[in-house]
Amino acid sequence: RRKGAPEVIFGETKETAQIIAMAHGLLAGTGRAIISRLRTDSLEEVKAAFQGYTVRTRDAARAMVIYGPEFVPNNTGGHVGVISAGTSDIPVAEEAAVIVEEMGCRVTCIYDVGVAGLHRLVTPLRDLFADNVDAIIVAAGMDGALPSVVAGLAPVPVIGLPTSIGYGMGGKGVAALLSMLQTCAPGLSVVNIDNGVGAGITAALIANRVAQARERQSQ
Amino acid sequence: RRKGAPEVIFGETKETAQIIAMAHGLLAGTGRAIISRLRTDSLEEVKAAFQGYTVRTRDAARAMVIYGPEFVPNNTGGHVGVISAGTSDIPVAEEAAVIVEEMGCRVTCIYDVGVAGLHRLVTPLRDLFADNVDAIIVAAGMDGALPSVVAGLAPVPVIGLPTSIGYGMGGKGVAALLSMLQTCAPGLSVVNIDNGVGAGITAALIANRVAQARERQSQ
Amino acid sequence: RRKGAPEVIFGETKETAQIIAMAHGLLAGTGRAIISRLRTDSLEEVKAAFQGYTVRTRDAARAMVIYGPEFVPNNTGGHVGVISAGTSDIPVAEEAAVIVEEMGCRVTCIYDVGVAGLHRLVTPLRDLFADNVDAIIVAAGMDGALPSVVAGLAPVPVIGLPTSIGYGMGGKGVAALLSMLQTCAPGLSVVNIDNGVGAGITAALIANRVAQARERQSQ
Amino acid sequence: RRKGAPEVIFGETKETAQIIAMAHGLLAGTGRAIISRLRTDSLEEVKAAFQGYTVRTRDAARAMVIYGPEFVPNNTGGHVGVISAGTSDIPVAEEAAVIVEEMGCRVTCIYDVGVAGLHRLVTPLRDLFADNVDAIIVAAGMDGALPSVVAGLAPVPVIGLPTSIGYGMGGKGVAALLSMLQTCAPGLSVVNIDNGVGAGITAALIANRVAQARERQSQ
Amino acid sequence: RRKGAPEVIFGETKETAQIIAMAHGLLAGTGRAIISRLRTDSLEEVKAAFQGYTVRTRDAARAMVIYGPEFVPNNTGGHVGVISAGTSDIPVAEEAAVIVEEMGCRVTCIYDVGVAGLHRLVTPLRDLFADNVDAIIVAAGMDGALPSVVAGLAPVPVIGLPTSIGYGMGGKGVAALLSMLQTCAPGLSVVNIDNGVGAGITAALIANRVAQARERQSQ
Amino acid sequence: RRKGAPEVIFGETKETAQIIAMAHGLLAGTGRAIISRLRTDSLEEVKAAFQGYTVRTRDAARAMVIYGPEFVPNNTGGHVGVISAGTSDIPVAEEAAVIVEEMGCRVTCIYDVGVAGLHRLVTPLRDLFADNVDAIIVAAGMDGALPSVVAGLAPVPVIGLPTSIGYGMGGKGVAALLSMLQTCAPGLSVVNIDNGVGAGITAALIANRVAQARERQSQ
Amino acid sequence: RRKGAPEVIFGETKETAQIIAMAHGLLAGTGRAIISRLRTDSLEEVKAAFQGYTVRTRDAARAMVIYGPEFVPNNTGGHVGVISAGTSDIPVAEEAAVIVEEMGCRVTCIYDVGVAGLHRLVTPLRDLFADNVDAIIVAAGMDGALPSVVAGLAPVPVIGLPTSIGYGMGGKGVAALLSMLQTCAPGLSVVNIDNGVGAGITAALIANRVAQARERQSQ
Amino acid sequence: RRKGAPEVIFGETKETAQIIAMAHGLLAGTGRAIISRLRTDSLEEVKAAFQGYTVRTRDAARAMVIYGPEFVPNNTGGHVGVISAGTSDIPVAEEAAVIVEEMGCRVTCIYDVGVAGLHRLVTPLRDLFADNVDAIIVAAGMDGALPSVVAGLAPVPVIGLPTSIGYGMGGKGVAALLSMLQTCAPGLSVVNIDNGVGAGITAALIANRVAQARERQSQ
Ligand SMILES: Nc1ncnc2c1ncn2[C@@H]1O[C@H](COP(=O)(O)O)[C@@H](O)[C@H]1O
Ligand SMILES: Nc1ncnc2c1ncn2[C@@H]1O[C@H](COP(=O)(O)O)[C@@H](O)[C@H]1O
Ligand SMILES: Nc1ncnc2c1ncn2[C@@H]1O[C@H](COP(=O)(O)O)[C@@H](O)[C@H]1O
Ligand SMILES: Nc1ncnc2c1ncn2[C@@H]1O[C@H](COP(=O)(O)O)[C@@H](O)[C@H]1O
Ligand SMILES: [Mg+2]
Ligand SMILES: [Mg+2]
Ligand SMILES: [Mg+2]
Ligand SMILES: [Mg+2]
Ligand SMILES: [Mg+2]
Ligand SMILES: [Mg+2]
Ligand SMILES: [Mg+2]
Ligand SMILES: [Mg+2]
Structure with missing residues (x-):
């Protein structure tokens, strides 16, 4: 993405199935899916759907990141x-x-x-x-x-x-x-x-x- | 006044003549008239109407005080x-x-x-x-x-x-x-x-x- | 506290565990913890966590006070x-x-x-x-x-x-x-x-x- | 008027000429014209336009009433x-x-x-x-x-x-x-x-x- | 009541027990209790508490009336x-x-x-x-x-x-x-x-x- | 204009000189200039600037139209x-x-x-x-x-x-x-x-x- | 309906029974009933009530259409x-x-x-x-x-x-x-x-x- | 200024004399005074007060800059x-x-x-x-x-x-x-x-x- 900013899935107003589908799409494209404002009722289902993947959340943050097997994090120095x-x-x-x-x-x-x-x-x-x-x-x-x-x-x-x-x-x-x-x-x-x-x-x-x-x- | 607070004339929405009349009333009753939010167009007229009196304003304050000849300021220590x-x-x-x-x-x-x-x-x-x-x-x-x-x-x-x-x-x-x-x-x-x-x-x-x-x- | 006002834990937007931890902190420091706007779902859990302590609420008030064993209430005369x-x-x-x-x-x-x-x-x-x-x-x-x-x-x-x-x-x-x-x-x-x-x-x-x-x- | 309420001309957003014309209309129809919220710049002109008529205003009220020569006020007892x-x-x-x-x-x-x-x-x-x-x-x-x-x-x-x-x-x-x-x-x-x-x-x-x-x- | 209007219990923000107590108070005083905006969770409990009484509601209205045995409805002709x-x-x-x-x-x-x-x-x-x-x-x-x-x-x-x-x-x-x-x-x-x-x-x-x-x- | 709607100059927040310049631009391009919400203080100046042109306004409308010499109005039948x-x-x-x-x-x-x-x-x-x-x-x-x-x-x-x-x-x-x-x-x-x-x-x-x-x- | 627009039942603030009754009314009159903003808790009940009928919804749309047996859809060409x-x-x-x-x-x-x-x-x-x-x-x-x-x-x-x-x-x-x-x-x-x-x-x-x-x- | 941003005088709610005094203060301190949102009635007076100075405004901007004789503009490359x-x-x-x-x-x-x-x-x-x-x-x-x-x-x-x-x-x-x-x-x-x-x-x-x-x- 030319903009230099990752696509983020806005979880709050989406069906769980829709979120999972969109996350698969992003993983296929960029090797990583970021989801924000995931509703509590979606959380476990989404985690379950990506069991083979590395999934991380920061502490109390309302955001989740799913990494594909080949994802290499970059370090900009900022x-x-x-x-x-x-x-x-x-x-x-x-x-x-x-x-x-x-x-x-x-x-x-x-x-x-x-x-x-x-x-x-x-x-x-x-x-x-x-x-x-x-x-x-x-x-x-x-x-x-x-x-x-x-x-x-x-x-x-x-x-x-x-x-x-x-x-x-x-x-x-x-x-x-x-x-x-x-x-x-x-x-x-x-x-x-x-x-x-x-x-x-x-x-x-x-x-x-x-x-x-x-x-x-x-x- | 039992409340311990002086009556204050709200100048903004009143006719100049009405303000002067109310100030005379307060002077007669308590020896002092306080007017707040005096419009610029009332200011000089009000001052002119109380020429024999001590009139003070604080710097940029939108308030004027008129003292009758017998007014004795009190000092509470607050x-x-x-x-x-x-x-x-x-x-x-x-x-x-x-x-x-x-x-x-x-x-x-x-x-x-x-x-x-x-x-x-x-x-x-x-x-x-x-x-x-x-x-x-x-x-x-x-x-x-x-x-x-x-x-x-x-x-x-x-x-x-x-x-x-x-x-x-x-x-x-x-x-x-x-x-x-x-x-x-x-x-x-x-x-x-x-x-x-x-x-x-x-x-x-x-x-x-x-x-x-x-x-x-x-x- | 120099201000003369007690610290009060704002319960409404906090996790129950977080409230209990903060209350322990205040009890250790000042011998007393005051919690306001405790959500109904936190109430019993918080009470249970402080069973050895004196806990009081006033009637319908949405506030709870927990006293440590050594707390001595003061009486200012106000x-x-x-x-x-x-x-x-x-x-x-x-x-x-x-x-x-x-x-x-x-x-x-x-x-x-x-x-x-x-x-x-x-x-x-x-x-x-x-x-x-x-x-x-x-x-x-x-x-x-x-x-x-x-x-x-x-x-x-x-x-x-x-x-x-x-x-x-x-x-x-x-x-x-x-x-x-x-x-x-x-x-x-x-x-x-x-x-x-x-x-x-x-x-x-x-x-x-x-x-x-x-x-x-x-x- | 079946409703039992007089027509009132809303003066605020109308041209003076328009107000005078509407007042003439009401006078012709009912023998009386009531105008509310007359702007200061319309007041004198409207008065001048109805010099032969009885015109009244109440004290500070923002309303004017113009009576035709034959108008007979009624008294309901309310x-x-x-x-x-x-x-x-x-x-x-x-x-x-x-x-x-x-x-x-x-x-x-x-x-x-x-x-x-x-x-x-x-x-x-x-x-x-x-x-x-x-x-x-x-x-x-x-x-x-x-x-x-x-x-x-x-x-x-x-x-x-x-x-x-x-x-x-x-x-x-x-x-x-x-x-x-x-x-x-x-x-x-x-x-x-x-x-x-x-x-x-x-x-x-x-x-x-x-x-x-x-x-x-x-x- | 000099005002000519009955006291009405506002049900929405009150505990059911509080509503029942207030209704008993009104029944004792005026022979009738009117409750408005009764929450659904209070409705049955309130009804149960006044089983011996005549209780009426109008169709879909969010209001309930409880009559004491001696209550005599008046008819004003309005x-x-x-x-x-x-x-x-x-x-x-x-x-x-x-x-x-x-x-x-x-x-x-x-x-x-x-x-x-x-x-x-x-x-x-x-x-x-x-x-x-x-x-x-x-x-x-x-x-x-x-x-x-x-x-x-x-x-x-x-x-x-x-x-x-x-x-x-x-x-x-x-x-x-x-x-x-x-x-x-x-x-x-x-x-x-x-x-x-x-x-x-x-x-x-x-x-x-x-x-x-x-x-x-x-x- | 592909859209089928004429360009309209919004007069309210523009300098009179700016309006006149924009109107000349539209006249050169389309043979007609429409100006809306012309401030009273601009009105006469704009009229004066287009004395050789046909200028029309509808009654009380806050809009003015200036036609170039060759403008041919069309009639759509709508x-x-x-x-x-x-x-x-x-x-x-x-x-x-x-x-x-x-x-x-x-x-x-x-x-x-x-x-x-x-x-x-x-x-x-x-x-x-x-x-x-x-x-x-x-x-x-x-x-x-x-x-x-x-x-x-x-x-x-x-x-x-x-x-x-x-x-x-x-x-x-x-x-x-x-x-x-x-x-x-x-x-x-x-x-x-x-x-x-x-x-x-x-x-x-x-x-x-x-x-x-x-x-x-x-x- | 002279207006050329169908009657639509607004489901959100209505009881399920009321919705079903109104839908029967429309089916009897026009052969079709359209319901919008049907609450989730009404959805299945309404469907069940019209089992013999053709019922359709579009994808995620919050609207349902029920057709009577004789309903003939028209095609305007718009x-x-x-x-x-x-x-x-x-x-x-x-x-x-x-x-x-x-x-x-x-x-x-x-x-x-x-x-x-x-x-x-x-x-x-x-x-x-x-x-x-x-x-x-x-x-x-x-x-x-x-x-x-x-x-x-x-x-x-x-x-x-x-x-x-x-x-x-x-x-x-x-x-x-x-x-x-x-x-x-x-x-x-x-x-x-x-x-x-x-x-x-x-x-x-x-x-x-x-x-x-x-x-x-x-x- | 450690922040890297110049002080700017907010002209809109200040007396002209106050603005001039503040500008003199900034000129003495930093060699430059920037004034924003200068009211039309202040503009000429402020200009007159700084006749010996270089004064610039950008086109339609509601801001004025006054440079002292020794001010050296810097060029950051941003x-x-x-x-x-x-x-x-x-x-x-x-x-x-x-x-x-x-x-x-x-x-x-x-x-x-x-x-x-x-x-x-x-x-x-x-x-x-x-x-x-x-x-x-x-x-x-x-x-x-x-x-x-x-x-x-x-x-x-x-x-x-x-x-x-x-x-x-x-x-x-x-x-x-x-x-x-x-x-x-x-x-x-x-x-x-x-x-x-x-x-x-x-x-x-x-x-x-x-x-x-x-x-x-x-x-
Ligand atoms: N119910 C309340 N309403 C307003 N402020 C409160 C309330 N309860 C606690 N506070 C104040 O909010 C701050 C506590 O915020 P926190 O650190 O998030 O618990 C303290 O300054 C308290 O005095
Ligand atoms: N639904 C209602 N809406 C507005 N006022 C109400 C309503 N029900 C009761 N009241 C009035 O609210 C007051 C009762 O308040 P409370 O003593 O809190 O029950 C009385 O003056 C009632 O007349
Ligand atoms: N009175 C008006 N209300 C809303 N839009 C207008 C009005 N007059 C002109 N416009 C539109 O605003 C734009 C003109 O803006 P400007 O370039 O600032 O004159 C054009 O797209 C016009 O069609
Ligand atoms: N047009 C403006 N909009 C917002 N802030 C401004 C503006 N002009 C000056 N300031 C800031 O407002 C403060 C100046 O306020 P004052 O001391 O009242 O002149 C400074 O921090 C300025 O950077
Ligand atoms: Mg959008
Ligand atoms: Mg009041
Ligand atoms: Mg803050
Ligand atoms: Mg209307
Ligand atoms: Mg109150
Ligand atoms: Mg824009
Ligand atoms: Mg309506
Ligand atoms: Mg501040």
Whole structure:
């Protein structure tokens, strides 16, 4: 695919049989199938259908990857940071991390460092900059304040990833998304609520382009 | 007034003549008239109508106070902090400050310390705590992130005061208000967008009640 | 915690195992764990996991408190009123009451006194003022009119706590929240729909600061 | 007109010439023309165009009535109360009052008795019931709480008339309308924000039907 | 109850035990208990708890009435029409009809006569007028056009009762409610989506007041 | 243009000079320039710039057409009806009519026949069907009920054209658009609020395709 | 039915027994019953109730057709294209296709050709134009961009059919519908989210009118 | 500034005097002042205040840059594409272009290539890829479809920049923003409506990081 981004099967609104068929298609074509937002009732059936294959999921992530026998992972040299404000934001953050890894980047995760405990953020963020990170994804629900704080500090592009955590007015990620769109901090762009896949692709596209330029240099 | 809060004339939707009449009524009754959100076209006319009186406004505040000759300001001993995220938030912050002062409290203002420049916040905030502040008002528009950050640090109640600064989706203070309602930080309550009067009354009611308890102690 | 507010585990979006682990963490650190919005399917499992401990819930409240063997409750001398408009608002009001108590305050509850039966409100409200209440929480859904009525009468700060009761347009607490934000009465600030924890922390922070000033006096 | 309600020209979105032409049409047909929401720039021109006629407006009302030389007002014996929460709600309340009068009813107005000063409401409301009122219109902006309070007390149908007073979230009458739709009190129906004409017609239709039944009795 | 409207237990957000207790309370006080929006899981339990009593429901209505042994229904002589646009609107229309009947009025129902089949409306509507109807309730979901059509024809007050029928944008009754609020027809006031109880009380209050005037006449 | 629809210059957000330049471009290319939503401040300047040309506008329509000297209007034989609910909807209806005519169709206009006066609709609508109309545009603001009524009667496709007439909740055409989207009547599709150009193009595309088939027949 | 469109039973909000009764009614009257949006729990019961009849459903479509023994399908000669952006949009697209077929038109379906893979669209679209299509329905969720792209290319009317696919802000078809309403392309009108029935009727009304004109020609 | 992005003065909500003072501050500090969204009434006054300085604006852009005598522009070697859908989107696109240039990148602009004329897009887009573009900004109002189309084709990160062009439902950029958030295409992130500054900073941060890696390579 010219775009440099893998095809991802959106599991939520599809029949299990349809998902399995599409995964077989991708495996035949590219040696790998990535499925996001797999419903719990599809999970086991899909796993069963691919018993001979290597199947991996990241922790709480709502994403699954199936590798064909000949699949060779590539390593681009790109580096992406994934930060979450709360523990409830982790599944969406992990979805982004899966995509970033499948696009060949290294991922560093820093979780549960929201604005109610900003002191926990300072040191790992400094380390991330020192480790030459190319782009940072910040997942946050509720007030969505963390991406603005990180974008105010980071010398690289930040992708705001609102999560559907929070209740009442502005709940389900709405306040988080709006607050990110209204940010006072420079260099923050956003994707939709819970769109870990979209955040991952954008961050990896950035990191891979930088890595490619670095690569050429070292040749 | 048993409530402990002064009557405030809401100028925005009233005829100038109506405002002047109501101000005369308050002066006759309490020796003082406070007018908020005075339209520019009313301002000079109202001033002209009270030439013999002491009239004051605070800086950019959209509020005016007229004192009768016998008015004696009281000093309760309460202390309120008023913080603003940006320079555009100052008029609303000042409206709150006027009300707090007219309710007899001391006010400390810290302006233009939003999340894009958090380092400017740390020292004045520490000083405020050391100076025994009773309640803090935080005015912020756009992302509205600052009140959450302050409430995560302050040992006193914080009143979030969203301002109608910001454009596009979530603009005019909507994202700021929603983000404050969704706060992850403890001890933050809010008033409506641009409602400096409401924030000021709530903060002063808190400070005055604490001050009253302190007073009794020192007697 | 410097803030003077306890850490509260938000149960709704967490796995039961995760909640139990976090509760053990808090018990080890502070001798007490407070959990809010525990899902029904987690309730029994969590109780079972802490069989040797003292576990309490208030009536219909969606909050649970687990005490370690050495926990010594403190009593600050603060006094908070908790009022509800209807019987359906009680669970959220009780969530606020639990937090207020755990922060060391005395709580007086007055329930089912909404605007369709205002005469039931007058006497208990007068008693509350006479009993030196420091702050009042008013929980109301549907029209959300009661907090404005109480704030028009009370000489102390009032915290409006909208509840998700009501259907149709403006239902699920939206009209209640908006009506409180638009209040004509002085001294009313609000928290988000169903946020009993937030209302409780704000009210207790106020009451405890007043109580602390009173304390010093009597020494 | 079989409906029992007069035709009313909606002035806001019409050219002045168009309004004058339509008014001439109504005068020719029924001997009277009622125009609502006349823009300021049309007002004088319309007045000038009907110099030989009797033209009346009620106080601050945004409505004008032009009578032909032969018009004979009728008096149905119906009685309608018109209450407003604040002084800013008066123009809309007066628009309703004009319509009620033009439909032949007696009107009793009680203004500026909102929830922040409920004690001012009690006596005039009791007098209204004693004076055999048939229906009550309650105009309120901002929190829109007053119609619910009145409907909780009144033994007759109440029509909630939200006004576009108020700023910030839920402003321009939105919170007022939603709060009325969510009322806990029995017997409250509503019309749209600022729709004094609609409220007036509904109240007068009720009062006139009752009056008609009373009439027959006394014959 | 001075208001002339019965107390109604709102079943939807209450525990079954709580509903039964409240019903016993009302039976003891007034000889009758009305419950609306009873959840399916409560229905049988409530019925079982009142086996010795007369229990009635109207057709598809989401309302139940329990009569004590000594309850004597009254008959006021008022007459209310209840019209529905579609068959899906009938349960809400029936809820209104139950309330109207319990308030002592006669009810005439005309169902499934929406704007896609207006010809079916003409004759029954003419009969309704001839039969001296005092007020008309029109239940409609989706486009909500029928109440405007009826109000354009009827010489009595019309109460628009939007129902939560319809999907997509403006679905769940939102378009229906907004369209009724924006009506071009005179004499239409509205209640909230699915609020059959509210529509019933308003219509019966009107009809009973007219009937009372008629009564006095015939004495 | 392969599409069969003329290019239309959207005047509202363009500088006058830019409009004139674009009109010259279209005149050079196709011999005709159509401009919609021309701001009042541009109108005279644009007219002046094309003094040697034939310029026409339809009545109140917010659209202008400029013909080059060699432009030959074509006549397709298509027939489109344009109906408006109120007099305030006429400018938008006329904008649609201009486009329909410029696309070579005959237009029949029926204005001011809204649901509050449905009897005025019956005869002209019957005549329209008899006169072999191919498609009908119905412009309506406020409640937007008329398009549903017409679509319930007409044997041809109906295009709902909501107009920005109406105030309060659901005002500026929102209720009208939603009500049309929720229609119970068959064969109604819609365009956006005030989009007379879009309605005109769709109706003319339909009529011209039918006319073309008719043409072939008569050859 | 004079309108030329079949009656369709809306299954979603109806009891199964009610659906069966209504289907019997339609079979008796017209020899055919069409049911849309049948809930899964009704499906088997309805099938069982019509075992002697021919019952058909199209693929994933949420619509069922029951034919009486004497039903003779007609063939009008109209031709409608049905295009879907993604695979998740197919059930709604198929609902439209069923209706189009039942109204006697030929249907050509082109699925899964959304804007992320526009190259897949070009050839089948060109074939569709060559095959003399009369109207095109384009079903799309998420960004809803495809209908605008098709309307920019097609010489016939296009009906935008937004589907409730998509999550986060603008999800459930809202962004798709709004984007279609805001289209820059000429000749696109829309129906509500998931309203396959409405799109099908409009497209078939267009195609059948064109076909009828063609027919007459060949006679 | 460590972030790599210049400070930008937000002109819209500031007094002219305040803007001039802030610009002097930036000139003293960094040798350059950038002002965005300058109100027309401030423009001439600001220009007059900096007569000795080099002042530039890009075409229709709502941004102004003032250079001190010693300012040396840098050239990073980054390359950013800026595409607009319509001519009305150009001012916002140009605001982004100004920022990109001030951050040292080369800019290539491609304007007026929206989905109603996609054929105009193909060649310049291919040239852009060939010319080694690092990131692309796509400004679009109304349907907002173009960014999805470009992101479906481009091998680099795309930043969607919705503009406030469009009227009716979803107007003022709302549909455009939502459609971009719901994109089906990979690698598209967004900023708020009309936020050319934010889009420019993000794109330039990406391009400069890539350029920096390239630089090192060629050393
Ligand atoms: N019911 C609640 N509503 C609002 N905030 C809560 C609630 N329960 C806990 N919190 C706060 O949310 C944060 C806990 O988030 P978490 O780390 O995800 O458990 C803490 O700051 C709590 O004080
Ligand atoms: N379905 C209903 N819709 C609206 N109001 C209702 C409904 N059922 C009961 N009510 C009103 O709600 C109040 C009862 O609330 P509760 O005391 O919570 O049962 C009374 O004022 C009733 O008249
Ligand atoms: N009033 C209008 N409403 C909707 N679309 C319009 C209108 N006037 C022109 N257009 C369309 O908008 C596009 C012109 O945009 P522009 O190039 O900015 O003038 C063309 O595709 C026109 O067909
Ligand atoms: N047009 C704009 N849109 C969004 N942010 C802006 C804009 N112009 C300036 N800013 C940012 O807003 C902040 C300046 O705010 P202020 O101090 O009020 O001038 C800085 O962080 C700027 O980078
Ligand atoms: Mg957060
Ligand atoms: Mg801020
Ligand atoms: Mg209440
Ligand atoms: Mg009020
Ligand atoms: Mg209907
Ligand atoms: Mg209309
Ligand atoms: Mg799509
Ligand atoms: Mg566009």
